[in-house]
Amino acid sequence: MHQSKRFQARAGRDINKDSYIREWPETGLILFHSPCDPLPQIRVHAGRVVELDGTPEAQFDILDRFIARRAIDPAVAEAAMAMDSREIARMLVDITTPRAEIVRLFSGLTPAKIMQVVDCLNVVEMMMALQKMRARRTPSNQAHVTNKKENPALLAADAAEAVERGFAELETTVGVARYAPFNAMAVLVGSQTGRGTALTQCAVEESLGLRLALLGLTTYAETLSVYGTAQAFHDGDDSPWSKAFLASAYASRGIKVRFTSGTGSEALMGHSEGKSMIYLEARCLMAIKGAGSQGVQNGSISCIALPESLPGGVRGVLAENLIAELLDLELASGNDAMASHSQIRKAAKLMLQFLPGTDFIFSGYSSMPREDNLFGGGNFDAEDLDDYNVLQRDMLADGGLRPVREAEVLAVRRRAAGAIQAVFDELGLPPIGTEEVEAAVAARSSADMPDRDVVADLEAAERFLREGRDGVDVIRALARRGFADIAEKILAIQRLRVSGDYLQTSSVVLPGPRVLSAVNDPNEYRGPGTGYQLSAERLREIADLPQAPDPRTIGQAGAAGESLHLEETGAAAPGTDRREIVVAVGPAFGSALDSTLLGLPHRQVLQALVEGIEREQMKARVIKIYATSDCGFIGHAGACLSGSGISIGIQSKGTTVIHRQDLEPLNNLELFPQAPNLTLESYRVIGRNAAKYAKGEPVLPVPIQIDNMARLKYIVKTTILHLRETEQVRPDKPAQELRYA
Numbered sequence: 248m249h250q251s252k253r254f255q256a257r258a259g260r261d262i263n264k265d266s267y268i269r270e271w272p273e274t275g276l277i278l279f280h281s282p283c284d285p286l287p288q289i290r291v292h293a294g295r296v297v298e299l300d301g302t303p304e305a306q307f308d309i310l311d312r313f314i315a316r317r318a319i320d321p322a323v324a325e326a327a328m329a330m331d332s333r334e335i336a337r338m339l340v341d342i343t344t345p346r347a348e349i350v351r352l353f354s355g356l357t358p359a360k361i362m363q364v365v366d367c368l369n370v371v372e373m374m375m376a377l378q379k380m381r382a383r384r385t386p387s388n389q390a391h392v393t394n395k396k397e398n399p400a401l402l403a404a405d406a407a408e409a410v411e412r413g414f415a416e417l418e419t420t421v422g423v424a425r426y427a428p429f430n431a432m433a434v435l436v437g438s439q440t441g442r443g444t445a446l447t448q449c450a451v452e453e454s455l456g457l458r459l460a461l462l463g464l465t466t467y468a469e470t471l472s473v474y475g476t477a478q479a480f481h482d483g484d485d486s487p488w489s490k491a492f493l494a495s496a497y498a499s500r501g502i503k504v505r506f507t508s509g510t511g512s513e514a515l516m517g518h519s520e521g522k523s524m525i526y527l528e529a530r531c532l533m534a535i536k537g538a539g540s541q542g543v544q545n546g547s548i549s550c551i552a553l554p555e556s557l558p559g560g561v562r563g564v565l566a567e568n569l570i571a572e573l574l575d576l577e578l579a580s581g582n583d584a585m586a587s588h589s590q591i592r593k594a595a596k597l598m599l600q601f602l603p604g605t606d607f608i609f610s611g612y613s614s615m616p617r618e619d620n621l622f623g624g625g626n627f628d629a630e631d632l633d634d635y636n637v638l639q640r641d642m643l644a645d646g647g648l649r650p651v652r653e654a655e656v657l658a659v660r661r662r663a664a665g666a667i668q669a670v671f672d673e674l675g676l677p678p679i680g681t682e683e684v685e686a687a688v689a690a691r692s693s694a695d696m697p698d699r700d701v702v703a704d705l706e707a708a709e710r711f712l713r714e715g716r717d718g719v720d721v722i723r724a725l726a727r728r729g730f731a732d733i734a735e736k737i738l739a740i741q742r743l744r745v746s747g748d749y750l751q752t753s754s755v756v757l758p759g760p761r762v763l764s765a766v767n768d769p770n771e772y773r774g775p776g777t778g779y780q781l782s783a784e785r786l787r788e789i790a791d792l793p794q795a796p797d798p799r800t801i802g803q804a805g806a807a808g809e810s811l812h813l814e815e816t817g818a819a820a821p822g823t824d825r826r827e828i829v830v831a832v833g834p835a836f837g838s839a840l841d842s843t844l845l846g847l848p849h850r851q852v853l854q855a856l857v858e859g860i861e862r863e864q865m866k867a868r869v870i871k872i873y874a875t876s877d878c879g880f881i882g883h884a885g886a887c888l889s890g891s892g893i894s895i896g897i898q899s900k901g902t903t904v905i906h907r908q909d910l911e912p913l914n915n916l917e918l919f920p921q922a923p924n925l926t927l928e929s930y931r932v933i934g935r936n937a938a939k940y941a942k943g944e945p946v947l948p949v950p951i952q953i954d955n956m957a958r959l960k961y962i963v964k965t966t967i968l969h970l971r972e973t974e975q976v977r978p979d980k981p982a983q984e985l986r987y988a
Contacts, residue, residue, distance in 0.1 A: 264588040266556045275519020275527070278510070278554060278563035279366050283521035287360035289328045291321045300359040308477040310530050313487040314358070317537025323355030332360065336367035339376035339573075342774030346380055353573045358529035361573065365525070365566045370599065373565050378603035379772045380572035382542075382765035383753035384779045386604035388647030389579055390414035390614040392434050393621040397426045397704075398696045399433040399671065400664040400679050400687035406437025407663035408656050409614040410445045412632065413648040415755040416467065418611050420450040420621050425705045427451045428712055429676075431464040432721060436667045439736035441659035444760045446503060446740075446749065450622070453493060460502040463718025463741055466749070467503035469544050469579065469610070473534050474508070475527025479518035491538035498539075501744035503754060505542040505579060506535040510567050511550035524554055528567045536574045541752040543571050544610035546581020546600070549623060555586060555596075565599045572605075577753040577765070579610035585617075585624040593626055601638065601646055604779065606753045608646055616692045639789045643781060650792045661688045666730045673724035674716065677703045736760070801967045804841045811837040811850040812988045819870040819982040822890030827868050828860045828937050829894035831885025834873045834975035836899045837987070843901030844922040844961055844968060853987060855927045856895055859934020865891075865941060867934075869987055872896075873980040876973040879913045882906030884982060891941035895933060900968040901925055905937045916940055917948055923961050924952040 249255040257263070272281040290298035296315035297304045307315065327335075335352060338344040353361065368376065390409040394401050406417050419434045421427050431449040438445040446466045449459050459465045471490050474480045480487070490506070497504040508531035513519040519527065528545070535543050547554050547564050554560035568580045580600040587593045600608050612635075613625025620628065627635060632648070639646045664687040668679040677700060686696050718741060725734035739760045743749050749756055751764035772778030781789070813836075822829065830853065837849045857867040870888060872881045882896020882904040892908040893916075901922030904915045917936065919925055925933075932949050939946045 261588040261590070262592060265592070266552060268556045270557060272523070273521050275514035275522060275524065276553075276557060277523050278557055278559045278566075279362065279523050279525050281521060281523035281526070284362070284523050284526045285359050287328065287332075287357055287363055289319075289324050289357050291324055294321050296321055296324065300357045309480065309486055310475070310477055310534060313537055314530065314533045317487075317491075318533040319357065320354040323351060325355075327352045327355035328357065328360055332363045333367050335364045336372075339364075339368065339379070340372050342379075342772075342777075345773065346770060349380060349573060350575045353575075358526060358533055361529045361533075361570055362523070362526045365569055365573075368566075368569075370562050370565060373562070373569050374599060374603045377565070377569050377572060377600070377605065378778070379770070380569065381603075381605055381753075381770045381772075382572065382575065382577050383606050383755075383763065384768045384770045385763060386645050386647055386779065387415045387607050387755050388413065388609055389416040389418060389607045389611055390609070391583065391611040391620055391622050391625060392417050392419050392437070392614055393430075394615060394619040394693040394696075395422065395621065396693040396696055396698070397422060397430060398683065398687070398693055398699060399429050399667050400683045401690055401693055401696050402430055402433035403437035403440070403663040403667040404660035404687040404690075405615050406434045406445075406447070407440040407443060407659045408651075410438055410443035411441050411651055411656060411659050412614070414612070414614065415445055415647065416607065417445050417447045418450055418469070419447070422621050423705065424451060424455065425708050427455055427459060427708070428462075428464060429704065429708050431459050432670065433667050435464055435718070435737065436670060436721065436725070436733060437663040439733050439740065440663040440666060442758055444736060444740070444756045444758050446756055457493070457496060458712070460497060461500055462716075463744075464721075465502070466740055466744060467505070468497055469505035469507055471504065471506045471540070472508070473506055473531045473538075474516070474518075475513050475530040476518045476520050476522070478520075479513045479516045482516060482518065483512075487534045487538060490534075494538050494540050498750055501747050501750065503749050504540060505544055505577065506538065506540045507548060508532060508535065508543060508545045508567075509548040509550050509581070510545075510563055511547055511553035515550055515553060525563055525566055525570075529570055532567070532570050532574055532576065536576060540576070541750065541754075542577025542579065542606070544579035544581065544607075545571055546610065547584075548581055548610065549584045551581065551584050551586045561596050561599065564596070568600060568605065575752070577606045579607035580605040582609045582626055583611035583613075583622065584626060586626050597627070602642065602644055604645060619692045633794070636789075636792060640792060643786065643789065645779070645781060645785065645789070649788050652793050657688055664688060666725060666733050669728035669730060670721055670724045673728055674711075674720060676707045676711070798963070798967055801964055802840055802971050804839060811841060811848070811853065813837040813871070814986040814988075815871070815983040816986050817984055819888050819984045821888050822868060824866065824890040825941070826864075826866050827890035828865050828934075828941055829885040829889035830856050830860075830867055830869045831872050831881050831888075831894050831896045831982070832869065832985075833876055833878075833881055833898045833972050834871060834977065835876075835972040836871065836897070839971055839975050840899040840968060843899070843925070844964055845901060845925065847901065847925075847927060849899070851927055852897070852901065852930050855930035856897070856934040859931040859936075860938045862931075863935050863938030863942065865938040869985040871983045871985055873975070873977040873982065876969065876976050877912075878902045878904050878918075879906070879915060882915060883908070883910070883912040886910075888982060893937050893941040895937050898922075898969070899972045900965060903930070903933055905933065905940065907940065919949065919951065921952070921954060921957050922965075923957050924954055
């Protein structure tokens with residue numbers, strides 16, 4: 248129990264709900280520098296690696312053997328390994344060293360040397376290197392699309408919305424394995440609706456995943472896991488050779504494939520051999536390279552909370568992302584699994600990949616609410632999409648997404664849900680009712696969806712596979728039922744699969760369809776002004792937030808719906824009645840503007856001030872100040888014209904002051920700077936207090952409510968309303984007496 252109340256309050260913060268531990272090298276709970284890590288070393292004989300990081304060929308385990316034979320270029324190795332690690336590290340951030348030279352050097356480095364080089368870099372330097380080493384010039388993004396009820400209408404609608412938002416790849420999975428063909432089909436249909444041309448996958452057991460791909464229900468895979476120690480590999484999945492064979496099976500049928508690895512997996516499985524996490528991850532990535540895969544999803548993935556519990560955990564995750572790029576692999580850089588309770592920590596971690604950009608910044612952004620994500624939640628989810636779009640806009644950084652309007656999203660969701668309904672009906676599958684389609688259009692999550700007959704769905708899914716139905720059946724069903732546009736897009740994707748066009752490293756499919764990859768869009772970053780630059784069109788798209796109105800429309804008169812008629816009756820003269828309180832209004836009050844920042848009509852505000860004055864048996868006199876738009880000067884000008892020497896100055900946006908004629912303009916009796924916190928009752932009390940000051944009675948200052956978020960909420964509107972007020976300033980025009988009605 249904390250004695251300090253501040254310590255007690257901090258103990259309850261979200262950041263302290265995360266897990267933290269000290270390093271324990273013997274178990275692999277360390278990012279870098281385990282005592283068991285080998286020193287960098289290589290020996291090549293007759294074009295063959297015969298010693299690797301201190302291990303002679305006779306003692307190679309399965310990973311050593313695979314890496315030595317498949318992942319290291321003997322022609323480069325000895326010269327590259329002889330270079331000082333700091334020299335290589337400096338080349339990573341040197342804008343004059345081309346990416347191709349870095350890739351060539353790293354083709355000859357061992358896992359221990361790679362780890363040593365990367366460890367020379369701090370986080371900012373790693374980000375610089377990440378920007379330079381990305382395979383494809385243009386960043387992109389991948390989404391998760393799942394739901395707990397495995398409802399096909401909702402899956403199709405969510406997939407369509409995700410692509411409308413800019414996601415280039417969609418990954419689904421299943422809670423019940425037998426649902427796989429229907430989930431894959433629904434996401435496939437949704438992914439080709441509207442502007443859609445995304446690649447899709449269904450994360451299931453590897454043989455079933457391959458079967459779905461061969462049937463044309465998916466177009467890529469990334470479920471081929473690799474590990475950094477032989478025992479972890481054995482307990483996890485087969486061997487590097489079997490993984491390479493499976494990857495070849497996918498590629499031979501035109502299906503894009505990425506492997507999956509992640510810092511901390513070996514420690515989690517109890518097979519770290521006391522090695523550091525980054526050393527083992529370097530081994531994983533070299534095995535992936537040796538298997539001939541074009542890419543990897545890494546960034547600790549589902550293990551993320553483990554490295555984050557250790558010192559330098561987020562730096563280590565960034566390091567593993569960088570190593571993947573240094574080995575010329577397409578990178579889907581994690582950021583998918585829940586990384587922290589703390590919103591600050593989650594956002595900070597994301598920035599390490601978001602700002603430099605990667606091939607796929609997320610290897611699965613939860614495009615639906617977190618509770619519907621069958622991958623175990625999501626670091627960011629559907630309810631963070633506005634935040635993400637604003638981050639892009641704030642930094643003019645391309646995070647792969649685009650702002651969308653509600654109307655276009657509803658339209659594309661309805662089209663996708665209707666399309667999968669038609670496919671199910673045409674193929675004799677359990678019907679999707681109209682109520683399901685309508686629910687899917689507007690649903691927040693599967694909680695808003697009606698229940699389906701699970702037994703009937705599972706039986707139908709098994710029958711679908713047993714009867715050999717495939718993507719062609721889906722295309723025909725769509726074409727027959729009035730969805731020829733979606734059918735043609737799916738067919739176009741199948742053509743690309745046959746041609747193998749999207750097997751290029753770091754490929755994405757854009758509308759057309761056309762393939763963008765490291766081949767036709769290579770990253771040639773060489774410093775400022777090179778590499779990826781936002782086009783004018785992309786800049787407009789990122790900037791076009793639906794919640795960002797045209798500033799010209801803000802504060803226009805008539806918004807309050809209550810007009811205030813102010814009649815100027817001539818120049819205002821100094822008053823002589825000591826019972827008189829002047830209400831001095833700004834030059835736009837009741838004319839160019841008609842309501843306060845909070846939206847209170849000027850008519851009601853003025854009435855409240857007068858009521859407060861009259862309640863104290865004093866008289867209100869209203870004048871308009873044209874010479875200034877500053878609240879203090881408005882109030883002081885009014886006080887100089889007031890018979891009592893007391894005035895209330897009010898800007899049109901509602902900021903108010905009680906002033907006295909013998910005070911300096913920027914001094915005052917009471918100031919009410921936060922207009923959004925002023926209610927009509929506040930204005931009545933301000934009127935009463937001004938009257939009490941004039942009578943010389945004791946005054947209890949009006950309580951001021953402090954809202955620390957007011958600036959965030961109102962600063963734009965404040966700026967524009969004050970601009971409109973200032974536009975009405977006439978320095979040479981004297982204050983005017985007003986008659987109001």
